[in-house]
Amino acid sequence: MMEKISKSLLTRQSKAPLFDVLSARAKRNVISFHCPGHKNGRSVDRELKDYTGEEVYKFDVTVFDEVDSLHDPVGPIKKAQKLMAQAYGVKHSLFLVNGTSVGNMAMFLAACDSGDSIIVSRSSHKSIMAGIIMSGVWPIWIQPKIDQNLDLVFNSTYEQVKDALDKYPESKAVFVTSPTYNGVVTELGKIVDLCHRRGKIVLVDEAHGAHLMFNKNLPESAVVAGADLCVQSTHKILSAMSQGSVLHFNSSLIDFNRVKKIVSMLQTTSPNYLILASLDLARRQAFLRGGENFDAVIEAAEWGRSYINNNISSMKCFTRREIQELGFDLDVTKLTVNVTKTGLSGYEIEAILAKEYNIQLDYADLFNLVAIMGEGSIKSDVETFVSALENINKEYHGEQKNWVLKIPSLGTEMVLRPREVFLSNNTKKIGLKKAVGHIAAQTLTPYPPGIPIIIPGERITKEICDYLIDMSSKDIRISGQETEMLRTVKVFTN
Ligand SMILES: Cc1ncc(COP(=O)(O)O)c(C=O)c1O
Known part of the structure; x- marks a missing residue:
């Protein structure tokens, strides 16, 4: 990428406007009558300051003109977000201070209205379940492929997305995770082309891919592939502080003002400026080096x-x-x-x-x-x-175990939207063995493979029930279980 960069772009990308304002302000020892209460670090516990040094707390400020507002930026945050968008070649970039988790929720709310359907892989991060519940969409699940030689779960393929679009042409959007936790990248370019030809929105969880853009020996990034919205954890692989993520907007199918409003709705009004400044610097570092x-x-x-x-x-x-x-x-x-x-x-x-x-x-x-x-x-x-x-x-030499990475068929019927069941009080716990045919009112996710086996609103099949009984009899962690041993399951009662 670096070969093609003009001198003027390099000069612009060498700047870090938010960091510059914060560091210049820190040097002035401004008397603070604003939040936070530690007042430039003065009352921060000495033991903590002995580790961190004193200066860092001068970056921990609140919203005022000089440092700008994350919710309505007009100064250095606006400039820093513009440089971020320029570095990634997108129309707009929005800084996030609650990680890609909040970005995933925002993407669902921005792309879909309540009652829309969205195609999504079952092996997505848990924050997408929050996005599904908050937005009130009907999820159309893609069952992930599992490779039992590599003991690996894959992300959605082009063929799987195409099949789902052919079967559910009413779907509004497709949500893809790429790369996966293991670094596997799917054929995003082909998926985006297909979806855009059919007028469908593409949302990408690129939590693990903020760096892909900057090195030609790495796979193609979702922003290059043309995703409408893409969220990246700048803190995961690049050098931003934890919680620092970015939502990139590059769409003609979604209204950017709606995206801005939703992101603002979901974020704190007291963002940590050290995280924001670290996003500014991580972008500069990645772009230049x-x-x-x-x-x-x-x-x-x-x-x-x-x-x-x-x-x-x-x-x-x-x-x-x-x-x-x-x-x-x-x-x-x-x-x-x-x-x-x-x-x-x-x-x-x-x-x-x-x-x-x-x-x-x-x-x-x-x-x-x-x-x-x-x-x-x-x-x-x-x-x-x-x-x-x-x-x-x-x-260490033990006996090789006969563990097999597998899941039952998850092509089950979604009877109700996850949101309806999640917000309903009409639920009860019943014995796992009696659950067949009932509508699930909770999410249960065995690890591995970390794929939800039941989802609120879904009919529980015999195959799924048998799988859960088998899991509960082994030493397999099931996230979402509410008791020490998995003996019951929460179901919807009308
Ligand atoms: C694929 C994927 N998406 C989203 C997230 C959430 O990202 P964050 O920790 O930035 O909220 C993670 C976190 O591990 C993840 O692995």
């Missing part, structure tokens, strides 16, 4: 991947080529390490890494470890990680 920074991260990740595959007999990382052969692409900066041959679960190895090696992973499940690399990752960290895995490989 993302190419070279991510070249180094890619090299370190690929080194780790190949070392594990060539030297650690009981572990395996899938490669970009393997994923491409399956019709997807891979952001190679994410290292998914399959550990099923060690005889230990991913959870167990994650705990060993934390306790014995001082290494904390982002995620593990029965089958895999997921090591997430970001703009701050360096090769020596990967070397330490890989050497810890090598030791674990030598020290």
